[in-house]
Amino acid sequence: MIPDRPWADIMLDRAVEAVCRGDLGPAAAVLADSRGDPEKRSLRVEALSRAVMGASRSIETLLAYDQGNPDLWLWLGRARLEEAWELRPDVRARAVQADRLRAYQSAMEQAREPLLRAAAFAPGDPVPWECLMWLAVGLDRPRGDKDAVWYECSRRWPTLYSGAVARLITLSPGWGGTAQEMLAFARSAARHAPEGSPLPALVPLAHFEIVAAGRTPMSRGGWFSFEVQREIVSASAHWSERRLGGAHPRAIEAHNVFGAAFYLSDLRRPARGHLARTDGRFSRLPWSHLGDPGQHYRRACSRLNV
Numbered sequence: 001m002i003p004d005r006p007w008a009d010i011m012l013d014r015a016v017e018a019v020c021r022g023d024l025g026p027a028a029a030v031l032a033d034s035r036g037d038p039e040k041r042s043l044r045v046e047a048l049s050r051a052v053m054g055a056s057r058s059i060e061t062l063l064a065y066d067q068g069n070p071d072l073w074l075w076l077g078r079a080r081l082e083e084a085w086e087l088r089p090d091v092r093a094r095a096v097q098a099d100r101l102r103a104y105q106s107a108m109e110q111a112r113e114p115l116l117r118a119a120a121f122a123p124g125d126p127v128p129w130e131c132l133m134w135l136a137v138g139l140d141r142p143r144g145d146k147d148a149v150w151y152e153c154s155r156r157w158p159t160l161y162s163g164a165v166a167r168l169i170t171l172s173p174g175w176g177g178t179a180q181e182m183l184a185f186a187r188s189a190a191r192h193a194p195e196g197s198p199l200p201a202l203v204p205l206a207h208f209e210i211v212a213a214g215r216t217p218m219s220r221g222g223w224f225s226f227e228v229q230r231e232i233v234s235a236s237a238h239w240s241e242r243r244l245g246g247a248h249p250r251a252i253e254a255h256n257v258f259g260a261a262f263y264l265s266d267l268r269r270p271a272r273g274h275l276a277r278t279d280g281r282f283s284r285l286p287w288s289h290l291g292d293p294g295q296h297y298r299r300a301c302s303r304l305n306v
Helices: 010-020 025-033 038-051 057-063 070-085 091-096 098-109 112-121 127-138 143-156 161-171 179-191 199-214 226-242 251-264 268-276 293-303
Strands: none
Touching: 010 025, 010 038, 025 038, 025 070, 038 070, 038 127, 038 161, 057 070, 070 098, 070 112, 070 127, 112 127, 127 143, 127 161, 143 161, 161 179, 161 199, 179 199, 199 226, 199 251, 226 251, 226 268, 251 268, 251 293, 268 293
16 A cells, blocks of 8 residues: 555656655656646645645755746645645634644745745646635635636636646535535536546545535445435546546546445445556545545455455
8 A cells, every 4th residue: 555645656756755855856856847737737746745744944945046946936835735734723623722723824824925926937837726726725715715716727727637626625515615516516527527537536526525514424334325326426437438548647536536435335346446446545535534544445445355
């Protein structure tokens, strides 16, 4: 099992390992290599930002010598976002964690300037705007602000998978939206997905969000009604029929989403088919809805003999 690395990108694997050793050079190189490919760029900056968490100041050192580098500004902004999320207090304990809430909000705000600089240095890049969507969610900004950054992201790259996930979370009942609006968005994105795009995975992901917002998650059984299962089967078939030979950068994430949904529905054959395509690499979503992602992914694979 390879924890929290849901991709098939050898260059990214090597860059993440280098960052963990304190060497940021390969990371800067793979980010530069991703210019012009928003799907790959979004995945790489997310992964590298999680790898450098707690040490984002090291990116500032690189920026001191290259102030006009959009890759480094993007990386710094996303890394600060990831660090801020770690400070977020439990919603049930906010009344007694006012200091931590202020620290969290301050840390979130520190991501704004580098992300806006990244957007200014690379005007056509949607990825800084995707990151600003997470900032708007994290700070619980007014709906108008959330819609504005989604507009900027989507007009640059309408089918960016990670941008669509951020939008889906923005619309979810757990973050102040409604199940109806979120499902409508997921279904529309799936219906208009281009060849090879894993956007149909938004459909089961939306149903996970609805269940998670409505009650305490259970390990197995009772997650999805027959009608929901049928819709997830249809979405999976739609993706399979339109999948190209070359894998999408987010394909392993989508296989995790479909695999988890089928596993929880006791549909063993499609669950096994999707989880076998993850190559032992699990994503945080949707497994985190069950508890520890690694534990539940391993349990599912074991029960399915994957």
